[in-house]
Amino acid sequence: MDGTDRTSGEAEAGAATVWGGREYERIRAFLDSEQRATPYLVTDPAIAADRFRRIGDAFPGARVYYAVKANPERAVLEELADLGASFDVASPAEVRACLAAGAPASALCYGSTIKKPADIGFAHELGVRLFAFDSPGELDKIARNAPGASVFCRLLVDNAGAQWPLGRKFGCSPETAVEILDEGRRRGLRPVGVSFHVGSQQLDPCSWDRGIQLAAQTFRASARRGLRLELLNLGGGFPARYTAPVPPIEHYADRVHDSLRRHFGGRVPALMLEPGRSVTAEAGVIRSQVVLVTHRAHGDGRRWVYLDIGRFGGLAETEGEAIRYPLVTGHDGRPAGPVVIAGPTCDSADVLYDTAGYRLPLSLADGDHVDILSAGAYTATYASSGFNGFPPLRTYTLERPVAPHASTPRQRYAAP
Numbered sequence: 174m175d176g177t178d179r180t181s182g183e184a185e186a187g188a189a190t191v192w193g194g195r196e197y198e199r200i201r202a203f204l205d206s207e208q209r210a211t212p213y214l215v216t217d218p219a220i221a222a223d224r225f226r227r228i229g230d231a232f233p234g235a236r237v238y239y240a241v242k243a244n245p246e247r248a249v250l251e252e253l254a255d256l257g258a259s260f261d262v263a264s265p266a267e268v269r270a271c272l273a274a275g276a277p278a279s280a281l282c283y284g285s286t287i288k289k290p291a292d293i294g295f296a297h298e299l300g301v302r303l304f305a306f307d308s309p310g311e312l313d314k315i316a317r318n319a320p321g322a323s324v325f326c327r328l329l330v331d332n333a334g335a336q337w338p339l340g341r342k343f344g345c346s347p348e349t350a351v352e353i354l355d356e357g358r359r360r361g362l363r364p365v366g367v368s369f370h371v372g373s374q375q376l377d378p379c380s381w382d383r384g385i386q387l388a389a390q391t392f393r394a395s396a397r398r399g400l401r402l403e404l405l406n407l408g409g410g411f412p413a414r415y416t417a418p419v420p421p422i423e424h425y426a427d428r429v430h431d432s433l434r435r436h437f438g439g440r441v442p443a444l445m446l447e448p449g450r451s452v453t454a455e456a457g458v459i460r461s462q463v464v465l466v467t468h469r470a471h472g473d474g475r476r477w478v479y480l481d482i483g484r485f486g487g488l489a490e491t492e493g494e495a496i497r498y499p500l501v502t503g504h505d506g507r508p509a510g511p512v513v514i515a516g517p518t519c520d521s522a523d524v525l526y527d528t529a530g531y532r533l534p535l536s537l538a539d540g541d542h543v544d545i546l547s548a549g550a551y552t553a554t555y556a557s558s559g560f561n562g563f564p565p566l567r568t569y570t571l572e573r574p575v576a577p578h579a580s581t582p583r584q585r586y587a588a589p
Contacts, residue, residue, distance in 0.1 A: 188416075188501045188546055192499065192546055196219070196220055196223070197217075197220075197458075199217050199219070199571050200215050200217050200458050200571070203215050203569065203571060204458070204460055209460075209569075210567070211460050211461050211462040211481055211542070212459055212461040212462070212480075212481050212482035212486060212487075212566060213459070213460055213566065213567035213568065214457055214458070214459050214552055214566055214567070214568045215457065215458050215459075215460070215568075215569045215570075216244060216246055216248075216249060216456050216457040216568065216569070216571065217456050217457075217570075217571045218246075218248045218249045218252035218456070218571065218573050219252070219456075219571075220455060220456035220549075221244070221249050221252060221253065221452050221456040221549070222252045222253065222256060224452045224453070224455060224456065225237065225239065225253055225256060225258060225448075225452050226256065227422055228411065228422055228446065228451060231422045231423050231425070231426035232426050232429075235407075235443075235445065235446050236259055236443070236445045236446070237258060237445075237446050237448065238258070238259040238260055238261040238282050238284070238445060238446065238447050239253050239258050239259070239260050239261065239447075239448065239449065239452055240261045240284075240409055240447050240449030240450075240452075241262050241270065241271060241449075242263055242267070242449060242551075243449030243450055243452065243453050243454075243549075243550040243551055244449075244457065244549055244550055244551075244553070244554065245267060245270050245554065246568065246570045247270070247273070247274060248570040248571075248572075248573055249453060249456070249570065250270060250271055250276070251274045251573065252573055253452075254271070254274050254275040254276040254280075255275070258276070258280070259276075259280040259281070259282065260276055260282070261282050261447045262281050262282065262284065262301075263283070263284060263285040264285075265295050268281060268283075268301060277300070278300025278302075279300060279302065281296070281301045282301075282304070282305070282445075282447075283301055283303065283305065284305045284368075284447060285305065286305050286306055286307040286308070286311055286344075287311070288304075288311065288314065290314045290318050291318075293314055293315055293318040293319050294318040296319070297318060297319035297322060301319075302319075302322050302323055303322070303323045303325075303365075304319060304322050304323070304324050305324070305325055305368060305406075306324055306325075306326060306327070306353070307326055307327040307344050307345045308345065309353055309356065312324070312353050312357055312362075313360075315362065316357070316360035316361065316362055320361055320362075321361060321362065321363065322362055322363065323362070323363045323365045324354075324362050324363065324364055325365055325366045325367055325368050325404055326345065326350040326353060326354050326364070326366075326367050326368070326391075327343055327345070327367070327368045327369060327370070328344050328345065328346070328347060328350055328367055328368065328369040328384065328387050329343070329344030329345055329346060330344065330369045330370070330371060330383055330384040330387065331371075331380075331383060332371060332372030332375075332380075333372075333380065336373070336375075336376065336412075336495045344369065344370075347387050347390050347391040347394065348394075350391050351394045351395050354391075354395055354400060354402070355398050358400060364400060364402065365402060365403055365404045366392075366403060366404030366406065366442060366443075366445075367388050367391050367392075367402065367404075367405060367406070368405070368407075369384035369388065369406075369407070369408055370409065370410060371384060371410045372410055373409065373410055373449075373450055374410070374412045374415075374450060374495075375410035375411070375412060376412060376419060378420055378424050378425045378427075379428050379432075380410070381407060381410075381428065382428070382432040382436075384407070384408075385405070385407075385432040385433060385436050386436050388405050388436075389436040389437050392442065402442065403443055404443050404444075404445055405433075405442040405443070405444055405445070406445040406446075406447065407429065407445065407446055408446070409446065409447045409449050409450065409451070411425055411448050411450070411451035412450070412451060413450050413451055413454030413455050413547050413550065414454075414455060415454075415496060415497050415498055415499060415547050416498070417497070422451070449550060449551075450551065452550075453549040453550045454547045454548070454550035454551075455546075455549065456549040457547070457548045457549020457552065458544055458545065458549075459482060459487065459544070459545040459548040459552060459566070460543075460544055460545075461480045461482045461542070461543050461544070461545060462480065462481045462540060462541070462542055463479070463480060463481075463537060463539055463540060463541045463542075463543060464479045464480060464481050464517050464539065465477075465478075465479040465539060466478050466479075466537060466539060467479075469513075474510065474511065475510070475511045475512055475513055476511075476512050476513070476533075477512070478512045478515070478533060478537065478543075479516070479517060480514065480516060480517065480525075481516075481517050482516060482545075482566070483516010483518055483525060484516055484518075484522060484523050484524075484525065485516065485523060485556070485557045485560040485561070486516060486517075486518075486556050486563060486566055487548075487552040487553055487555055487556035487566040488545075488552065488555075489551070489555040490551055490555070491525040491526065494525075494526055494527070494528060494529045498545045498547055498548060499546040499547060500531070500533070500543055500544070500545060500546070501543070501544040501546060502534055502537055502541060502542065502543050503542060504533075504534035504536045504537055504541070505534060506534075507534045507535070507536055508534065508535050508536075509532040509533055509534045510532060510533070511530070511531070511532055512526075512531050512532065513526065514526040514531055514533075517561075517563070518560060518563065520560075520561075552566065553565070553568050
């Protein structure tokens with residue numbers, strides 16, 4: 174039994190957690206205002222600002238560096254810069270974008286641990302003074318091209334519980350970190366601390382505990398060498414709402430502070446955060462269009478629904494069906510049935526959801542709109558430049574609100 178006589182309430186329930194409420198009225202009004210060629214992404218900077226403030230309020234005193242790679246739209250960066258945000262950058266283009274948006278160079282951290290020497294020198298010349306590394310070779314490049322800069326070393330930690338793991342490519346052991354931090358001091362750099370990342374869309378609030386434990390171990394071992402570290406970068410990983418509920422950011426903050434007290438005692442270091450997804454994911458909606466609805470095999474109860482956006486058009490995080498976006502259609506509430514959802518390209522890898530259990534209205538037809546919610550992070554920046562001749566994902570950013578922000582602008586944080 175495939176349940177095709179049921180309504181699309183299951184899909185609506187997941188979408189309602191994101192789509193409901195007055196904060197999405199501006200995006201809805203934009204989508205309804207006129208016909209535009211699909212697919213396209215609409216981002217509301219006001220929602221991103223709200224999510225940023227919530228994170229800052231949950232971690233009072235922490236330096237919050239927005240991860241620009243999640244969504245680098247100019248209006249988003251300007252909105253966050255006005256709130257006093259700092260920024261985690263990973264390329265010269267992101268450095269330039271943040272400076273153009275009004276952020277001072279002292280509020281930027283070059284957080285990638287894999288950088289070209291010329292890119293390090295470019296950022297340093299413009300005033301960036303905080304750099305990440307996790308290997309002797311990267312340390313050498315920073316010492317040569319950013320003399321006197323502050324540096325922190327990234328530790329390797331387990332990413333269990335993350336829907337989008339980041340653990341294999343970055344980080345080193347605490348033993349290695351102590352050695353190369355000390356080498357940085359000998360090379361004229363200023364070692365200030367360590368960092369780690371528990372993976373993106375981390376659903377387990379306790380996942381930071383192991384990283385904090387390793388960080389404390391690194392702090393103590395460094396102190397025995399006369400190297401006193403002062404900064405702990407907890408990375409990002411805080412989740413956005415997709416089809417399943419997630420714990421509130423305050424719950425994550427409680428678990429993190431419990432771990433800090435347990436592993437650092439009364440000498441908790443200065444904290445730094447690098448949220449990206451949790452700031453901008455819920456601030457964006459992609460409007461797409463149905464290209465085709467069909468059955469692929471006789472007797473198969475599932476329809477195949479092909480959209481005009483797919484894995485190569487900005488939905489790369491559907492790889493492995495890891496990130497499951499809420500979907501809204503104009504037929505929601507009517508009888509629905511199971512579907513496979515795919516993109517438009519001539520590539521068999523362009524299947525978004527096969528096993529995730531999506532159900533869409535039986536009345537859905539070619540030409541109908543499907544709105545993809547919580548799509549404001551890691552979509553337009555992931556889109557190909559023209560695979561199969563399809564253009565990059567079009568983006569629209571709503572005007573920044575005229576009314577003053579509800580809370581006092583947060584202090585601008587200089588690099589340690």
